Amino acid sequence: MNAVWRVARAAVRRRMLQTVVIGVVVWVSAATVVMALGLLASSAAPFDRAHDEQRGAHLAAVFDSSAVDRLAGTSGRAGVEAAAGPYALAGVEAADGGGFGVAGELTAVGRADPAGAVDRVTVWSGRWVGGPGEIVLNLPPGAPVAPGRVVDLAGGGSVTVVGLAFSVSQTADAWVTPEQATAWGSTASQMLYRLVDHATAADISRGEASVSTGLPLLGTQSYLAVKQRFSQEAGVYVPFLTVFGALGLAVAVLSVANLVSGAVVAGYRHIGVLKALGYTPNQVMAVYLVMVTAPAVVGTALGVCTGDLVGGPLVRDAVEGFGVADTGVPWWVDLAVLVGMPALVAVVALLPALRARRQPAAAAISAGSRPGARRAPRVQRALSGTRLPRSVSLGLGVPFARPARSALTAAAVVLGVATVTLAVGVTLSVTAFRDAANPTRANQVDVMAAVPGGTPADGPDDPLSELAPRLGDAQDEAVLRAAPGVLGVVASSQQLVRLVGGNETHVVRFYRGDASAVRPRVWAGAWPARGGEVAVSAKFLTQTGLALGDTTTLEQRGKRVPVRIVGVVLENVTGSVLGTWETLESLLPGSRATAYQVTLDPDADRDAFARAVAAGDPGIRVTPPRGGTSSQAVVIISTATLLTLLLGGIAALGVFNTVVLNTRERRRDLGVLKSVGMTPRQVTSMVVTSMAGLGLVGGLIGLPLGMVVHRVVVHAAAPINSPDLLLSVVPDLLLSVYDAPTLVLLPLAGVGIAVLGALVPARRAARMTIAAALRSE
Amino acid sequence: MHSDIAGGPIGEVVVGLTDVRKEYSDSVALDGVSLEIRAGEAVAVMGPSGSGKSTLLNLVAGLDRPTSGSVAVHGEDLGRLSETGLALFRRRRIGMVFQFFNLLDDLPALDNVALAAQLTGTKAPQARRRALELLDELGVAGRRDTYPAQLSGGERQRVAVARALVNRPALLLADEPTGALDSRSGEQVMDLLLDLNQIGQTLLLVTHDQRLATRCASRVVEVVDGRIARESAVARS
Structure with missing residues (x-):
């Protein structure tokens, strides 16, 4: 073992760059896997975890x-x-x-x-x-x-x-x-x-029958019904996180496989020399396993720490609404990655090492580290006749010399671009949904006139806590309409209302005036035009089991008003109901507006407007439009950004490694090319082109892949997807988010990843001393 | 052999080394070497292994830089050139032939030769025409589509010479050009170099093959321990 260890240690030192690259790729990959698995584990069953932790009631x-x-x-x-x-x-x-x-x-x-x-x-x-x-x-x-x-x-x-x-x-x-x-x-x-x-509704029914026999039972609640409500909340981001987690795993595994197999293949000659010296095939294999596993162990340990540090807050954000006490990355994820990642590296290293093990020493030595000749003659031949600069055409042919390595590198780029495409698409969809649900315009301001029902006012620091209009509703609206620069005013009142027959409370917003500029976008049906009509969120339909066209009854302080559901709006608020002022008058006669949405002339002086409002009624308050970004949107966008950076980084590191291996193998060729007059810039251009071509191919494949995954994710995460609610079609505005410039730019992300990864080793190759390179053979 | 040679007027100094010293981390490869080579000359640098003769060749080719002293080729001080400048210099002024040929394995013979021309900006068809002419002149045109691995040693070296000549260099450098060849192929390459020199190609050979030196060179420079130990004119055999 001493001989193995000594040689392995020497090999690690001699190949310091490769050792560092293995360590860094494994580090970033392990961190990504920890985050991905952490998010998957937490988002897969947050309710069950929380329920178990609390010994919840079935x-x-x-x-x-x-x-x-x-x-x-x-x-x-x-x-x-x-x-x-x-x-x-x-x-x-x-x-x-x-x-x-x-x-x-x-x-x-x-x-x-x-x-x-x-x-x-x-x-x-x-x-x-x-x-x-x-x-x-x-x-x-x-x-x-x-x-x-x-x-x-x-x-x-x-x-x-x-x-x-x-x-x-x-x-x-x-x-x-x-x-x-x-x-x-x-x-x-x-x-x-x-x-x-307690697994099924039938189990719960049997339990209910058992405990209630002979007793005056008034009502029951099954934990399955509660779980269903929570699952609807989690349903928005679980598909998204699942896909990102799977992509993270795939990119990490591909990059590590490419890296390690390349390292072993590059060491064939060394393997042959060791055999010639008397090392047994098993000892040679052990040397190579130690050589690649040692930096992998260090990288994994760092990756697990990084994953916990960065992933913890993400996991907490994702599951905070479930009341789970322990919301960090689960311990078993850390353990699985600590054991699994070095094992993966060892397994990936084992396959090429086994191949080398079978080779006779002389064959291993003569195989050297260069790819076999004539792997890419046709491609090179075809390219040499093109009008492309020779350095470019030579570069484009390089990937064909090592097709397996190039395929693995391209696959990592494909997944990297698919990730970027998905992240961009999801961010655009979330933004489109937010804009549709909460249309805000630059020339719009909100004026609060009372604490709306359902909005907590938290003590004296809350600006809403001191709202006390001095004037009546109509007078306040008149003050606003008379203020300088005002183009229009819409009054609204938010109330907490129960549905007859249910025990849930719903937030109902009633609008007075033309609400087209301030209301959420209508997804299906129409906006309520008269009293007795309401529009609801899709979640409301899912939650209540009602459908478009159904009639239900609102109840407030004993007063009941039947309403018909005439439209479904794009709003992600559970239980959201929107109606006209006439309906409010029927339900709560004499109610005043709790807020006014004011549209100003784009050139209006906002300060002058605020002063006029304060002068007219000091008890109402001008506030900027409230941000519509939900915590789910924040989780999704921040996760998308972080994982995109990580996966793009891993893909770029994979390219970096490929270029390091390629340039090392082609050291003599580079020396020859420089000796016949290839300039450093041409060398850089050739090496970068060799990967940019792969990047472009990866981009062109990754783009449609990412778009397909985006559609799947949006369909799965859409606020409604139940055919029996007549709303199985996901709105086009959530799906058709890629415009022409985006579609052109996204494949270039593959080129960007490739160029980013190739640039440093390319410049290094350009600076290589020719005499030393030619001696290396 | 009627290849057009751009060696410059006969007698003009093509290579000038002045008090050149080259150190590596733990050794001195050249120490105070001064040497002039004139247009049309064929100079053979001889010496035992490790004497510094390949280092001298690398310095003249601009593949390496001296620690001190100056190396001028065609009046151009190589020490003042950037890496790009050196590359352009090699492209225009230098042709190199190596002991182990250093052909690109992925390219057939014709493309190996044409490549050097294409790097100067010559269009592909034109570069191939020129490469084919040279292969024809060197007697290997029939092997133009053959890959280096399938060529004999002598054929490979002929292709390497064709590549070295494709841009009409002022100076042809050859590092042990017959060192990896059997005797028959070696003879052929010697004849080729002699022919080239006789039509005006300036030649700098590094060799420890006495026969090659006396047959091809007009002057022999002996390098021992990094210094020029002896210079002598040669009556070609």
Whole structure:
């Protein structure tokens, strides 16, 4: 082993550049794989992870309080693994409809403790309730709400929000002490169950039948239904992350395979010499395995650290809404990469090393490191007759001398360009969706007149918290219309409304005036033209099971208004409903606008406008249009950018390695060419051209591949894809995002990757000393 | 042999080395070498292995740079030329023949020769015509489409000579041109070089083949331990 180690160490030192390239490619590849697998693992089952971590309830059952004494006994019934409860249930509503910042009427559960055998609620801000008059809201970590707010209740009195907690099982809107729930007149009790069999809806039904036999059951909630709601949220980015993860793996494996096999092939002569010295075939193989695996181990370790550092925040962003406590890259991903990447390198090295092992020493020595002659005679011959500069035509023929190596390099470029194409397409689609959902124009400003329902106002620092219009709705609109530079005003009011028959609260926006400039784009159907008509988001349809043309009923403070769904808008907000002012008048007569969207003359003086508004009514506030970039869009765009840079970098490193190997093998040829008068610039041009040609081919193949993948991803991630909702067609604006200049530029990304990778070794080749090169043979 | 030669007026100094020293990291290859070669001369540089004769040839070809002293070819101080300038100089002024031919294995004989012409900007058809003329003159036109690996040693060297001549160089440099050839092929190459010199091609040979030197050269320069030990005129045999 000593002889093997000594020779391997010497080989590593002698081929320092190659060693460094192997280390760097493996480093970047390992980091990419860690991120890709981390994102895949986290996005594949965030709900399941969170549910397991919290020992979430498979079944939440609500019983009439009359049976409260018998409920604890249900924990021993057939099929029940664990149970918690009974907890008293009560409804609570803020005096101001949106006072809690989450919904009109909340279902508050009386629990003394967030822990327990089932549904271990995570308190992520503030503390758990300790006495009467305190409440903890159920919100996912990161929600823009802070504890400390005192909320006046509709029925009199007030409560203080002392903490924010999250139950992935969604067993409550809020929690209070049991005594508080009882004091609010609780008439129902909640039991939470973990079931032995819970994989299917039928399992849950059997469990429900088991626990409710002989008891006054009022209603149940299956964790499968909750999971379905979460999955819809995750569905937007999971296909995207899956594809990026797969691309990352493919590029990394291809680059490492190309790199390592090239290194071993380049060392054939060395292998022959070692055999001639008396090294056994196995010892020779061991030398080469050590030589390529040593830098791979170092690269892998660095890559895992880098992947954890960079990938952790991405994973956290991707799954933060699920309330998963441990949101970093899973440990098994690190372990798999630490073991798998060096193993991959060893396996890839083993294949050519086995070939070398079988070769007699003399043959290995004479094979040397040059490719066999006449591999590319026809191509070179054809190219020599063209009008291209000779350095260019020579360069274009180089890849044909090593077709396998060139194919691997081109494949890495293909995937690199496909990644760039996909990333550009996804970014354009996300941007197109955002622009369609939240059209903002440069000459538009928002004027806030009240805290809209569903929008939390977080204390005195929140500019919305002090909104108190001094004038009436009509007068405020008149003030705005009279302000300098105003072309048009649209009033809107945002309310939290329930649908009759459901327990979900929906954000409904009502518009007054011509809303065409400010409303989301209509995807299917039409924009509501009169009272009793609404447009909804596709997610609303998925969530409620309703379809375009159906009629449903809005309910607010006991008042009900039937509405027909006449349009579907491009908006990614769950439960979003949009209607006319007439509908609002029917539902909540006398409501005032909570905001005005004002269109200004492009040349208008905004400061003068703001001054006029403040002078007319100091209680309303001019704000810039709110940014429409959702956290999902941020995750997608930032992941796309990061992975594109990484994958493009790996592909460029693959090209770099290929050029290093090619120029080393063709050292004598380069010396000859220089000796007959090839200038350094021509040498650089020849070497760069040799890869630019591959890059262009890679670009031309990678572009359509990336476009196809983009279509697949957009179809999979589109907010609606259910044929029974009559909206199975993904809007063209999300698919047709590649314009002509983009289509021309994207294949050039392949050339860019190739040139980037080839430039440094090409310049190095150009500076090579001719005499030394000619002696090298 | 009637190849047009651009060797310059007979008697003009083509190569001038003045007090040239060349050091490598751990040795001195040339030390204080001064030498002049005039147009139409055929000079053979002889000496034992490691004496510095190939280094001298490399310096004259502009393949390497002296540590000190100057190397001028056709009045051009090579030390003042950039890498690009040296490449252009080699293209226009120098033809080189190597012991191991140094042909490009991927190209057939004709393209190997034409390549050097194409690098100067000559169009492909014109470069091929010129290359074919030379191959014809050197007796290997019939092997124009053959790849180097399928040529005999003598044929390869003839193709290499054709490549060296394709741009009508002022100076033909040959580094052990018969060193890798059997005796018959060696004889043929010697005849070829002699013919070239007799029609005015200035020639600088590096060899330790006494027969080649006395047959082809008009002057022999002996280099020992990096210095010129002796210079002598030769009556060609």
